[in-house]
Amino acid sequence: MLVFDSINYPIRIPQTLVKQFHVELILLHLKERVFHFSKQSIARLKAKANVEVGTNNISYYQALLSYLWRSAIRNKKLDPNKEMSCYMLIGARPRLHKLPNQYFKNAVKLESITMKAKKLMEQRVSGIAREINRMIATQTEEEFKKDLESWIASPKLSTMNTVMSNVMVTSSSSWFNVYC
Numbered sequence: 498m499l500v501f502d503s504i505n506y507p508i509r510i511p512q513t514l515v516k517q518f519h520v521e522l523i524l525l526h527l528k529e530r531v532f533h534f535s536k537q538s539i540a541r542l543k544a545k546a547n548v549e550v551g552t553n554n555i556s557y558y559q560a561l562l563s564y565l566w567r568s569a570i571r572n573k574k575l576d577p578n579k580e581m582s583c584y585m586l587i588g589a590r591p592r593l594h595k596l597p598n599q600y601f602k603n604a605v606k607l608e609s610i611t612m613k614a615k616k617l618m619e620q621r622v623s624g625i626a627r628e629i630n631r632m633i634a635t636q637t638e639e640e641f642k643k644d645l646e647s648w649i650a651s652p653k654l655s656t657m658n659t660v661m662s663n664v665m666v667t668s669s670s671s672w673f674n675v676y677c
Contacts, residue, residue: 510652534561542622549623554630563625566665570617575663577615583629584609584666587636594638606644608632609664 543560547553566583575581589604590596596604610632617625 532565546621546623546626549621550627552627555623555626556630559626559629559633560622562667563622563629567617567620567622567625569665570614575614577613577618579614579663580611581614581617582609582611582664584664585629586667587633589641592636592638592641606636606641608636614663 539557539561542564543555543557546555546560546563562583562585566581570581584607586605587608589606593604610629612620612625612628
């Protein structure tokens with residue numbers, strides 16, 4: 498049975514979470530950066546990453562994200578023992594095979610990979626991309642269902658206060674499909 502069939506609608510979100518979310522939303526101030534990479538440079542980055550780790554599973558997205566994340570960490574000159582996280586959206590549509598026909602919105606979940614700054618600075622882009630690839634590979638239909646059932650039982654809203662301070666978050670682009 499699909500998890501959607503067993504949901505007791507509506508899902509109730511505690512008022513304390515709603516009030517906290519509104520306060521943080523008002524105070525939110527993020528730094529946003531937009532980059533442009535040529536198709537050829539991304540293709541070279543992907544090819545190099547795949548050759549270095551001896552696979553062909555590293556995607557354009559994983560290679561580019563690894564490059565950006567490592568570059569951002571190098572330029573911040575952070576404490577090498579500081580934990581760094583990179584958050585990305587994982588697409589549910591290719592994983593939830595029985596998503597209801599009437600569901601027409603985005604179906605994603607937020608996942609992250611965490612490494613110490615020192616490891617990020619010392620590793621090649623290919624090594625970071627391999628770690629991202631492994632994390633994405635664990636996002637199966639069963640994992641999505643488990644996370645959804647857990648959220649329904651105990652709803653939580655992600656806010657800036659619940660996310661650590663040293664993070665990079667990717668979002669969509671009209672030119673590049675970032676939903677893994």
